[in-house]
Amino acid sequence: MPPHSSRRFVSEYNKGMDPRIPLPPQYDPSGVEAALYQRWQERGTFAPRGDGEPYVIVMPPPNLTAILHVGHGLNNVIQDVLIRFERMRGRAVEWLPGTDHAGIATQNVVERLLAAEGKTRFDVGREAFVERVWQFVRETGATILEQLRVIGCSSDWSRTRFTLDPAYSRAVREVFVTLWEEGLIYRGHRVIHWCPHCLTALSDEEAEASETTGSLYYIRYPLADGSGAVTVATTRPETMLGDTAVVVHPDDPRGSPYLGKRVRLPLVNVEIPVLADASVDPKFGTGFVKVTPAHDASDFEIGTRHHLPAPLIMRADGTMGQEPGVEKREAGRVPPEIQGLDRFEARKKIVQLLEAQGLLVKVETHQHAVRRCYRCDTVVEPRLSDQWFVKIQPLAEPALAAYQRGEYRIVPERWKATYENWMASLRDWNISRQLWWGHRIPVFTCSRCDHRWADRADPPGCPKCGGPVTQDPDVLDTWFSSWLWPFATFGWPQLSDDLQRFYPGHTLVTAPEILFLWVSRMVMSGYHFLGEKPFTTVYLTGTVRDTQHRKMSKSLGNGIDPLDVVRLYGADALRWTLIAGSSLGADVILDPNDLETTFAPGRNFANKLWNIGRFILAQLPANVTPIERIDRSRLTLADRWILTRANHAIWTATRYLEQFRLDEAAKRCFAFAWNELADWYVEVVKPRLGAQGGASTEAAHAVLVYCFDTALRLLHPVVPFITEELWQKLPGRGADELLAGSEWPTRRQELEDYDADPQFERVKTAIERIRSIRAEYRIAPKTRLRAAIVARGGDRSESFASERETILRLAQLEELSLDGAPVGAGAHAVFGDGSEVVVALAGAVDVQQECRRLTSELQRLDQQLAGLAVKLTNENFVSRAPADVVAREREKERMWREQRSVLTGKLTALGCG
């Protein structure tokens, strides 16, 4: 593209040229957004108002360490649109914001800071470390909430919460102790997911499976009696050090010669039995499975069934060996040359050693799922340990049953099956984490009498014997606090006013990734502790991806910083693209390499609104008569048309928003503002705005103000800044009136005229046909033409006559005949109900071209008519199709026949072959 020097010139030239229009021709979001936001806040717009029916959304609390990414942007803008819409509808809106202490994530960040100083958390000690995290949190903590303000989120900041607030902590503790008392919390000794990097246990949901190409190693275990060997297959040969049996399916004939015998475990030199167990899949590998009860969940179950020992052969940090203090009988399983090696190094070494001894049969490449830590991506190690678990079945069942009764729903609906399956097949929830940052587990043990209990308050001593007590060193899973978010934020366990008013809430907007991690658990806790759903609708958003459909992520470098977008194009532009570009639950594809193309539509739209406003405001007197005081008889066809369109926009946009179709709502309002109001009505109405001031002018002003006001209100939830800025400039606004705090428009049927609608459409079509002919004949824009319109159909020429001036002006005509008088040789177009326009071309007419055009139009019409004829003569159609469909088709046929006869008449007149 060439540099648009002329464009820039025009732009500069225009600036400030028209003294009636004091506003600059380009909207500058950076100049107004911050001030507008501040004004909203100062006026308390975001707090729930009045005694109206509440509407509540709790914001998914972002991690403190997070900075705003475009996924947050999408999420929160959706919430803000819903919130602003309901606020304008008069609901007492509560959008509760806050942050999550995010145990592992936050602890990791601070540990990295320490590492930069060459220290570990163990160097500084628990107390100092936790203080250090608090310090970090206070310093950098709520940046993300500031960023949400930048993109316009109208949360109730007066109720901002943090999942480690003292009040919130009381709720967490109450929940733990209650579950303890109900017998739903227990100490489990089993194999859990262990992150050797974060040094903590993880829940099933926190250990994410990822497809990996690994190797399947076939290893020979010699029989203890020297009579042969069995071969086992494994992906993790290093775990062989902890093997305590080899199992084979009881029905597998290959197993029978070996059952009851013992094999000598290579490298370790201990004898282990060959046993039968039905969990073995004979089709996989060799049919013989090595059993490592301490390092594999299913092996642990096998081990339990057969009373096998479960030696740990790996330390918490993933190196080979035993932690200090393990029982002696387990020691010695790790050969000296393996001791201390990292597990993956050990794997290589062990494979080498086995190969050297001729015990490695073969190695196959193998696709399998490896679980990784959701915070640091380290391969998780299954590890036998003692952890606290929540019995999930008693919590999940009522929540699932309520879902199936329809007490709450998930949109889009397609998540139903996934959700139900998951809820029905949950395993107990491991809630203890070997971290320091988080809610300390309120379990106490008497060091004298071994009494162990959970307590709501820190006990001075053992309640049984008065002996000294110690508290469990672990903290709770971060999700064990966030699952209380919909009520702990409102003061639970106290029966506070807020709780009574704002629970249950209404809509929860979040990413599908945390449907299981978070959403499902909130539902469970809601039913369990309050006996009621936490919200009525779960809105699962799509994922923001790049043009290659990859998830945006820091590591891929394909992210978009929403604040960059705000800086370049304004918050409204960001919001527009996110909302208009994503239908319910669908992924949003954005191009990080072309922000201009991605976000310019929103910027352009804001600018369009700006200029509509600029124009209208320059025309208006200080006092404009309200539309309801304008006598209907003074309204022109165009007036009645645009008023109808305005009310149509109100009606459809409201319905779409109620159905969570935010994109459709946004697009309908866009079309009203741009394509209907600006492209047509503003152009049509211009001559009536002159200084003469009569009744027509008064009506025009009233219609303009009503329509523009309506457009701004309808668009406000999506693009709050530009609409607020303009709305305040409308005549009659008090200095302290805010669009954000005003009412959503309601449909006013007395302003609608569904006859005017098609009539004005005919006028538009006539103008478009004339313009089209002008372009086809390459007639200079300034050339004034003569044209005639021959109206057919119901109202004859009334609608054309009433907008005669409009047609003359917008079609650049010098003369328009409406009485059927011929205008000489010209170009024809037939449209709608058979009405036709003829543009006089004084000798310039190209008969052949006319014939071509009209013939092709006739052909198209004939095709359509043929299709219709088939339909309408089909008895099945006439009898089976809905009556209104049939009637519509009949009416269509009538109009097309009319068109057709006019067209053929023209063709004959022109003498076309």
Add this chain to the structure above:
RNA sequence: GGGCGAAUAGCUCAGCGGUUCAGAGCGCCUGCCUUACACGCAGGAAGUCGGGGGUUCGAAUCCCUCUUCGCCCACCA
């Protein structure tokens, strides 16, 4: 290995039983400083609605199947 979703103009997406439903935005082509806007106005070109079967009076729209992508779930070591 199960389940789900997507495939429509060059790009990003709407439409999900009824010929003005083949659309929008961006991009592209032609004009244009027209009483707000060149971040604009006017006029255009552009798609056998992934392939193949079927159901129906009628399918982009429903069913089956194939292909290609993406997601979720899963203890086959």
